[in-house]
Amino acid sequence: MPATIVTGLQWGDEGKGKMVDHLAENAAAVARFSGGANAGHTVVVNGRRIALHQLPSGLLRPGVLGIIGASCVLDPVSLTEEMLSLEEEGFPVDDRLTISGNVHLVHPAARYFEKTDESSLGEDSVGTTGRGIGPTYVRKFSRRGLRLEDAAIPGSFTRRSNDMAEECVRQLGLGREEEDALREETGVFNGHALDLVTRASDVSMVISRILRSDGIVIAEGAQGTLLDPDHGTYPYVTCGSCVAGAACVSLGIGPVMIDEVVGVMKAYNTRVGNGPFPTELTDELGDRIREKGNEYGATTGRPRRCGWFDGVLASYAARLNGSTWTVLTLLDVLSGFPELMVCKKYQLDPEIDLTLFETGARLGRHVPVFETLPGWQEDITGETSWEALPKNAREYVLFIEKLTGVPVRAVSTGPAREDLIWRT
Numbered sequence: 175m176p177a178t179i180v181t182g183l184q185w186g187d188e189g190k191g192k193m194v195d196h197l198a199e200n201a202a203a204v205a206r207f208s209g210g211a212n213a214g215h216t217v218v219v220n221g222r223r224i225a226l227h228q229l230p231s232g233l234l235r236p237g238v239l240g241i242i243g244a245s246c247v248l249d250p251v252s253l254t255e256e257m258l259s260l261e262e263e264g265f266p267v268d269d270r271l272t273i274s275g276n277v278h279l280v281h282p283a284a285r286y287f288e289k290t291d292e293s294s295l296g297e298d299s300v301g302t303t304g305r306g307i308g309p310t311y312v313r314k315f316s317r318r319g320l321r322l323e324d325a326a327i328p329g330s331f332t333r334r335s336n337d338m339a340e341e342c343v344r345q346l347g348l349g350r351e352e353e354d355a356l357r358e359e360t361g362v363f364n365g366h367a368l369d370l371v372t373r374a375s376d377v378s379m380v381i382s383r384i385l386r387s388d389g390i391v392i393a394e395g396a397q398g399t400l401l402d403p404d405h406g407t408y409p410y411v412t413c414g415s416c417v418a419g420a421a422c423v424s425l426g427i428g429p430v431m432i433d434e435v436v437g438v439m440k441a442y443n444t445r446v447g448n449g450p451f452p453t454e455l456t457d458e459l460g461d462r463i464r465e466k467g468n469e470y471g472a473t474t475g476r477p478r479r480c481g482w483f484d485g486v487l488a489s490y491a492a493r494l495n496g497s498t499w500t501v502l503t504l505l506d507v508l509s510g511f512p513e514l515m516v517c518k519k520y521q522l523d524p525e526i527d528l529t530l531f532e533t534g535a536r537l538g539r540h541v542p543v544f545e546t547l548p549g550w551q552e553d554i555t556g557e558t559s560w561e562a563l564p565k566n567a568r569e570y571v572l573f574i575e576k577l578t579g580v581p582v583r584a585v586s587t588g589p590a591r592e593d594l595i596w597r598t
């Protein structure tokens with residue numbers, strides 16, 4: 175049985191959690207392949223809004239195994255808190271979570287380094303989530319990171335971890351208060367890492383056994399393609415790879431094991447943090463989308479920047495991921511607008527070759543050329559039938575489908591699990 179990958183085609187927060195939860199209904203396992211506690215995957219189950227940060231969204235389905243891949247970065251303290259709160263919500267994790275022993279741990283010192291880095295950049299700061307993601311990846315690639323498997327030897331693990339805290343105190347010249355706080359956080363971190371090591375495994379082996387016995391595996395991406403460090407709006411990106419290709423690396427499975435790549439995108443665009451955003455709306459239309467769509471970060475609570483759907487970037491992202499089909503989410507948020515705009519090309523060079531256009535910081539020079547489409551006034555929240563959608567809503571979806579060149583197989587019309595239209 176081949177595996178399915180789910181990735182975001184914008185700047186994150188596309189609604190991947192809801193889609194993964196859907197696909198997990200018949201799955202044996204859901205495996206997170208990138209990012210860490212910077213993510214916020216929201217699923218609404220029986221009217222209750224559950225935000226997952228490091229745990230795979232499939233854990234909300236009974237009997238589904240959750241897997242955390244090697245390319246993620248793991249904060250043992252917040253992961254433990256997340257497991258406890260999921261249990262309180264009635265979704266016990268028990269023995270349904272296994273973690274790659276190779277995963278790098280987010281040491282408390284990483285957050286101190288991140289704070290210093292961000293404030294030294296001033297106006298050019300990335301606007302990170304403050305979860306220690308960047309410094310943990312930096313340490314990984316400088317080959318000095320702490321991995322979960324290291325906690326199997328408690329003495330040397332604790333020594334190395336304590337040394338990392340002392341190194342941070344020295345390098346950043348922390349004051350007494352911060353120094354004490356970091357030492358205390360390091361003690362708590364050490365304890366949780368030592369507890370979690372019992373969950374360490376060879377996830378490649380776990381997944382290959384499931385696939386060989388005909389089980390379905392869903393690989394769950396985090397953030398979005400435009401935040402990818404290689405292909406996104408660098409330097410305003412995260413540090414873990416967000417594209418579908420990264421799933422194979424993180425989970426230790428060959429590309430031939432994948433048959434579907436699902437791209438999730440909102441019916442408009444949003445972004446949290448700094449960086450270029452050609453279709454951004456800085457007027458009351460943007461505020462209206464933000465309020466209607468509750469566009470506030472699930473992890474940091476920050477207001478998201480909102481704008482019209484960018485078809486150029488969505489096509490680019492669909493190509494990078496090799497999306498076989500897409501899901502258009504939050505279509506209900508666009509009800510009530512007299513007209514809607516969709517960016518169909520950029521003005522810098524109308525003949526621009528999509529393989530060459532600049533996605534880095536210079537993306538901001540690109541001026542969007544919009545197609546104006548008529549809106550619809552009916553409230554479509556919770557609609558589950560394609561035929562019952564207003565004609566203009568269907569035409570909006572079909573326009574985006576044509577622009578991206580990938581079939582939109584599902585449309586989400588509300589936050590709840592069941593608010594979904596399948597187009598067959």
Ligand code: IMP
Nearest residue numbers: 186212213214301302303411412446447
């Ligand atoms: P970091 O991942 O905390 O280093 O943040 C780098 C950039 O990615 C910032 O602009 C964040 O706002 C953004 N980012 C990180 N995780 C997410 C996410 O899950 N959704 C949306 N934006 C994110």
